[in-house]
Amino acid sequence: MPRLTTRIALAWARRRAKMLPPPPFAPLPGDTRARILVVNTTGIGDTLFCTAPIADLRHSFPQAYIAAFVDRRRVELLRGNPRLNEVIPYPGKFKKVLATTRILAEGDFDVAIIQHANDPDVVPMVAKAGPDALIGYESHTFSGLYSVKLPPADRAGGAHTIDARLALTRAVGAAGTHWHMELFPSEHDRRRAAEALQAVGIEPGSAVALNVGGSLASKRWPPEHWALLAAEMHRRSIPVVVVGGPGDTIAGEIMRSRLMPGVKPAFLLGRLPLMASAALLGLCRAHVTPDTGLLHAGLALDVPTVALFGPDDPKWTGPHPKQQRAVVVQADASARPADYDRRKDAQGVLMKSITVGSVLDALDRVLA
Secondary structure, three states: OOOHHHHHHHHHHHHHHHHOOOOOOOOOOOOOOOEEEEEEOOOHHHHHHHHHHHHHHHHHOOOOEEEEEEEHHHHHHHOOOOOOOEEEEEOOOOOOHHHHHHHHHHOOOOEEEEEEOOOOOHHHHHHHOOOOEEEEEOOOOOHHHOOEEEOOOOOOOOOOHHHHHHHHHHHHOOOOOOOOOOOOOOHHHHHHHHHHHHHOOOOOOOOEEEEOOOOOHHHOOOHHHHHHHHHHHHHOOOOEEEEOOHHHHHHHHHHHHHOOOOOOOEEOOOOOOHHHHHHHHHOOOEEEEEOOHHHHHHHHOOOOEEEEEOOOOHHHHOOOOOOOOEEEEEOOHHHOOOOOOHHHOOOOOOHHHOOHHHHHHHHHHHHO
């Protein structure tokens, strides 16, 4: 049963769709000057996935006005993106609804593309702002407001989320071929990253970054595994820098406690903001990481990557099949309990099945 707020928003959407049926939509011509709004109000990874269709729209419609509506915490990921004319922050669920709707209405958008929007106020706000057409997937809660409703992406068939998002840009009339994510750290971000490496005595291009973070416990690789990997890097005389977000400091300290004598990686975990952390990855030789926002930041910058996947499907949210120098190491499927729930997995049972040896083999491949 949807929550009360969702039921209220859905009731409004149904009334609106009945009173103002979504109009038909014709794909835009290449020389259009249309005003296009790209809606993606979810997490770091989703926001980065969205940069591929944004680039696709810009390449296809060079004269169009393209804006992005994104979570206020993700604005920095798009602020320096040259493909965009504007970034509009989403304040959060049912926060500043009237003011935000007014800002969207002032944009006078011709079409809104719903890339990803979980909160129940997002699509109603966009619809209330009055674009001529909304485009999205028919499986979305508010698809009754859409002029174009695509069938659900074929996840079971191995579709990647970026390709699913590009299907929406094709529905607008774009080429739908620009699959590569993009990220544009500022000069300030790059300088902070370089200074952080210099402070710990590491030359740019020499270190392997180990990201010990994870949005869920079920996505974290065990600290003792990270410690063994750092020991092997030490044996090979490869510098190691440990990275992650502010919420990953405990994981970093547990890893530190597991280190063998003499193994002393540089811990920069939680010391840099997101964009500077991404710039830091760009100064590393390779990146070993679970399924986190930093994984996708590194891929956007073409950092050679070993991606560790446990509960989620890497075919859907891992490196794109065309991504160069990216290797996925996946948990042993036989380790998955019949009643497995990743949100209740506090022990990371699947991630434990990923061996240090398999990660080393993958790292050798991306470093070759």
